[in-house]
Amino acid sequence: MTKLVDAKTQASWFSRVREAHQSETAEDYVELIADLIAVQQEARLSDIAQRLGVRHASASKVLARLAAEGYVESLPYRSIFLTEKGAALAARCKARHKIVLEFLIRLGVSPETAEYDAEGIEHHISAETLAIFKRFRG
Amino acid sequence: MTKLVDAKTQASWFSRVREAHQSETAEDYVELIADLIAVQQEARLSDIAQRLGVRHASASKVLARLAAEGYVESLPYRSIFLTEKGAALAARCKARHKIVLEFLIRLGVSPETAEYDAEGIEHHISAETLAIFKRFRG
DNA sequence: TATAATTTTTAGCCTAGGCTAAAATTTTAG
DNA sequence: CTAAAATTTTAGCCTAGGCTAAAAATTATA
Numbered sequence: 252m253t254k255l256v257d258a259k260t261q262a263s264w265f266s267r268v269r270e271a272h273q274s275e276t277a278e279d280y281v282e283l284i285a286d287l288i289a290v291q292q293e294a295r296l297s298d299i300a301q302r303l304g305v306r307h308a309s310a311s312k313v314l315a316r317l318a319a320e321g322y323v324e325s326l327p328y329r330s331i332f333l334t335e336k337g338a339a340l341a342a343r344c345k346a347r348h349k350i351v352l353e354f355l356i357r358l359g360v361s362p363e364t365a366e367y368d369a370e371g372i373e374h375h376i377s378a379e380t381l382a383i384f385k386r387f388r389g
Numbered sequence: 390m391t392k393l394v395d396a397k398t399q400a401s402w403f404s405r406v407r408e409a410h411q412s413e414t415a416e417d418y419v420e421l422i423a424d425l426i427a428v429q430q431e432a433r434l435s436d437i438a439q440r441l442g443v444r445h446a447s448a449s450k451v452l453a454r455l456a457a458e459g460y461v462e463s464l465p466y467r468s469i470f471l472t473e474k475g476a477a478l479a480a481r482c483k484a485r486h487k488i489v490l491e492f493l494i495r496l497g498v499s500p501e502t503a504e505y506d507a508e509g510i511e512h513h514i515s516a517e518t519l520a521i522f523k524r525f526r527g
Numbered sequence: 528t529a530t531a532a533t534t535t536t537t538a539g540c541c542t543a544g545g546c547t548a549a550a551a552t553t554t555t556a557g
Numbered sequence: 558c559t560a561a562a563a564t565t566t567t568a569g570c571c572t573a574g575g576c577t578a579a580a581a582a583t584t585a586t587a
Contacts, residue, residue: 252424252427252428253428254428255424255425255428255429255440256504258436258439258440261440261442262439262440262441262442263442263505264504264505264508265417265440265441265442265443265508266442267505267509268505268508268509269442269544269545271509272410273573276573276574279403286390286393287393289390290390290391290392290393291393295534295535296534296535296536297533297534297535298396301396301400302393302396302399302400302403303399303400303403304399304400304401304403304404304407305403305574305575305576306575306576306577307534307535307536308535308536308537308538308575308576308577308578309574309575309576311535311536311537312536312537312573312574312575313573313574315536316572316573316574327535327536327581327582328534328535328536328581328582328583329535329583355518358518358521358525359521360515360517360518360521361517364515364517364518365518366394366402367401367402367405367406367515368513368514368515368518370402370403370406370513371405371406371409371510371512371513371514372509372510372513372514374509375506375508375509375510375513376506376509376510377498377502377505377506379498379499379502380493380496380498380502380503380506383496383497383498387496407574407575411543414543414544433564433565434564434565434566435563435564435565443544443545443546444545444546444547445564445565445566446545446546446547446548446565446566446567446568447544447545447546449565449566449567450543450544450545450566450567451543451544453566454542454543454544465551465552465565465566466551466552466553466564466565466566467553467565
């Protein structure tokens with residue numbers, strides 16, 4: 252290391268990562284809700300919380316925020332539905348998740364590890380890199 | 390999507406990602422401090438804040454936590470130093486960052502995009518995947 | 528159908544890490 | 558050497574998202 256990148260440029264990288272963090276929760280929730288609906292016909296709070304590894308109360312609070320932001324809707328004590336906006340976000344996330352996961356597996360990462368890694372990195376992949384992941388063949 | 394992975398397994402992925410998030414700030418700070426010391430002989434709060442894209446007050450608060458956790462040390466109004474623990478963490482992060490960055494570039498991602506992507510994903514790469522990134526040749 | 532079990536919500540607490548504004552200190556210039 | 562500028566710290570506010578405990582509602586069972 253003999254020189255540093257321009258400070259503003261570096262700051263923009265960190266700022267973008269912080270922004271991505273703010274969308275991550277919403278993305279994880281809607282993607283999971285879409286999967287639960289697809290497979291189990293409904294998304295219950297208790298399933299969501301269990302699969303995210305958090306307490307019901309925490310999931311309930313986040314869902315209240317997502318409802319306020321127009322991603323999900325539900326009646327009290329009833330299961331959770333995605334709005335059009337939420338479903339669109341879920342579809343984008345699911346597609347991206349699949350690209351990352353399959354890329355890692357083609358690269359030779361074991362499926363279990365690939366699942367964990369994909370979960371962490373999917374929110375931080377630029378469109379350019381995603382396109383390269385997509386067309387990569389072992 | 391016709392079936393879902395085991396709930397506990399999925400929960401463990403999300404939990405690990407949340408744990409990684411908790412280390413991210415410390416990792417970003419010590420890595421940057423190490424770079425600043427290497428290139429400019431010292432790491433000043435104002436440079437750290439500027440390069441992270443946050444206000445001085447925010448950086449100051451985080452540095453107080455990192456000092457309490459034994460990663461950095463400093464005298465009031467003076468520049469910041471890494472402890473042995475902090476320097477070791479910085480070295481690990483720097484090595485990992487380099488592997489991720491160079492992997493992305495070899496894969497064909499443009500250097501600028503690679504920098505941003507590396508910043509976001511480096512904290513979420515398992516040892517297994519990192520090893521594969523390391524030996525990948527275009 | 529009453530009661531027990533389950534599920535969901537609410538209240539309240541905590542930490543991390545953003546922010547602004549202002550105080551304290553150090554550095555620089557006149 | 559003193560006044561202005563720059564830097565750092567402190568105080569206090571905010572949001573997100575964890576948590577526990579307890580209340581409320583729904584669902585299941587005896």
